Amino acid sequence: MATPAGRSAPKTQEMLRFEHFLRGRKLKLTGERLAILAAVFGSGKHFDAETLHAELRSAGGDISRATVYRTLDLLVQSGLVRKNSLGANHANYEAALGNEHHDHLICLGCNRVIEFYRSDLESLQDAICSEHAFRPLHHSLQIFGVCAACKDTADEGRILERLAQIHT
Amino acid sequence: MATPAGRSAPKTQEMLRFEHFLRGRKLKLTGERLAILAAVFGSGKHFDAETLHAELRSAGGDISRATVYRTLDLLVQSGLVRKNSLGANHANYEAALGNEHHDHLICLGCNRVIEFYRSDLESLQDAICSEHAFRPLHHSLQIFGVCAACKDTADEGRILERLAQIHT
DNA sequence: TTTTTTGCAAATCGTTTGCACGCTG
DNA sequence: CAGCGTGCAAACGATTTGCAAAAAA
Numbered sequence: 156m157a158t159p160a161g162r163s164a165p166k167t168q169e170m171l172r173f174e175h176f177l178r179g180r181k182l183k184l185t186g187e188r189l190a191i192l193a194a195v196f197g198s199g200k201h202f203d204a205e206t207l208h209a210e211l212r213s214a215g216g217d218i219s220r221a222t223v224y225r226t227l228d229l230l231v232q233s234g235l236v237r238k239n240s241l242g243a244n245h246a247n248y249e250a251a252l253g254n255e256h257h258d259h260l261i262c263l264g265c266n267r268v269i270e271f272y273r274s275d276l277e278s279l280q281d282a283i284c285s286e287h288a289f290r291p292l293h294h295s296l297q298i299f300g301v302c303a304a305c306k307d308t309a310d311e312g313r314i315l316e317r318l319a320q321i322h323t
Numbered sequence: 324m325a326t327p328a329g330r331s332a333p334k335t336q337e338m339l340r341f342e343h344f345l346r347g348r349k350l351k352l353t354g355e356r357l358a359i360l361a362a363v364f365g366s367g368k369h370f371d372a373e374t375l376h377a378e379l380r381s382a383g384g385d386i387s388r389a390t391v392y393r394t395l396d397l398l399v400q401s402g403l404v405r406k407n408s409l410g411a412n413h414a415n416y417e418a419a420l421g422n423e424h425h426d427h428l429i430c431l432g433c434n435r436v437i438e439f440y441r442s443d444l445e446s447l448q449d450a451i452c453s454e455h456a457f458r459p460l461h462h463s464l465q466i467f468g469v470c471a472a473c474k475d476t477a478d479e480g481r482i483l484e485r486l487a488q489i490h491t
Numbered sequence: 492t493t494t495t496t497t498g499c500a501a502a503t504c505g506t507t508t509g510c511a512c513g514c515t516g
Numbered sequence: 517c518a519g520c521g522t523g524c525a526a527a528c529g530a531t532t533t534g535c536a537a538a539a540a541a
Contacts, residue, residue, distance in 0.1 A: 183494085185496065205530085219497070225497090225532090240491050244530075260457045260459075262457070276444075279443065283428075283441055288471035289468050292468040294464065296463070298461075303457065306456070323407070323463045323491075350521090389507075392505095412505075
C-alpha cells in the first residue's frame with residue numbers, strides 16, 4: 156500500500172476532490188473508497204453498480220456490494236459522479252469530472268449511449284421554466300431510438316419490445 | 324352488473340378502444356379490467372400502481388395487486404395509458420386518451436407535476452437526432468425544480484435532499 | 492481510543508410469476 | 517368447455533440496512 160519512502164503517489168484531481176469532500180463531512184478515506192474511485196474513473200463512461208462491483212472483484216479486490224452502493228452514493232453527493240437511468244430498471248452512473256452536463260441518445264438496438272449538449276436546448280428549457288415561474292434545479296432528457304449503426308440491421312420487433320420495457 | 328333491459332350503458336371512448344385492443348389479441352374483457360380502466364380514467368392525471376390499487380379497494384372492489392399490474396401493462400401496450408417515472412423509484416402512469424404527448428416539470432417542494440408541450444422543443448430534438456443519424460422513437464424530458472407556489476415557502480434543505488434521491 | 496466503515500446476511504420495495512381455481516367467449 | 521384471467525403467496529432483482537468486527541483519525 157505504502158508509497159516509496161517519503162514520496163507520495165501523484166494524486167489525481169478526483170482523489171483530491173474526494174478527500175476534500177470526505178474531510179468536510181468528517182468521513183474517512185478508506186482503501187475501499189479509493190479503489191472504487193479509481194475504478195469509476197478508470198472504467199468506460201457509463202456503468203452500473205453490478206458491473207463496477209464485478210470489475211473491482213476481478214481486479215483482485217474484495218469489496219462488498221454494500222460498500223459499492225454506499226460509496227457510489229457518496230460520489231454522487233460529492234458531485235464526482237452522476238446518476239442516470241438510461242431507461243434501465245437499475246441505476247447507471249458516469250464520472251462527472253471533466254465531463255460537463257449533457258443529455259443522452261440511447262440506442263435500443265445496441266445499447267450505445269450517445270451524449271450530446273446543445274445550448275439552445277438548454278436555453279429553451281430555461282425559457283419554458285420561466286413561463287411557468289418554475290425554478291429548474293435539474294433535468295433529464297433521454298431520447299430512445301435507433302442509432303446509425305443499427306439503422307439497417309436492427310430487428311424492429313426486438314426494438315419495439317425494448318421500447319415497451321423502458322422504465323422512464 | 325347488467326344494464327337495464329335491452330339498453331347498454333354508454334360506452335366511453337376508452338372502453339371501446341380497450342375492447343378493440345383486447346379482441347385483437349384474443350384477450351378477454353373482464354370485470355376487473357373494466358373496473359381498472361374506469362378507475363384510471365376517473366382518477367387524477369398522474370398516479371401509481373399502489374394508489375390505483377387502494378382506490379379500487381376503497382371503491383368496494385377487491386382486485387389483487389397482481390391484476391392491477393397486469394392490466395396497467397395491457398393499458399400501456401394498448402396506448403391508452405402512458406408510463407412515466409417522474410423521478411420516483413416506482414412507476415407513474417397517466418391516461419393518454421385525449422392527452423397528447425408532453426413533458427413534465429416536477430416540483431420538489433409539493434410534488435406537483437406541470438405538463439407542457441413546446442413544438443420548438445420537439446423539433447429541436449428532431450434536429451439533434453438528425454445530426455447524429457439517430458432515429459428517435461420515444462423521449463422523456465423531466466425538469467425538476469421548485470414551482471411558483473413553493474418558491475417562497477420551500478425549505479431548501481429538503482429540496483436538495485429530494486433532488487439527491489431522484490432516480491432518473 | 493473514538494468514530495466511522497466494512498462485510499455479511501437479512502430486510503425492503505416495487506414488481507413479477509407459478510399455480511390451482513374461476514370466468515369469458 | 518376450451519382458453520384466458522384471477523388471487524395468492526412465493527419469487528425477484530436492485531438496493532438498503534442492522535449488527536458486530538475491522539480500520540482510520
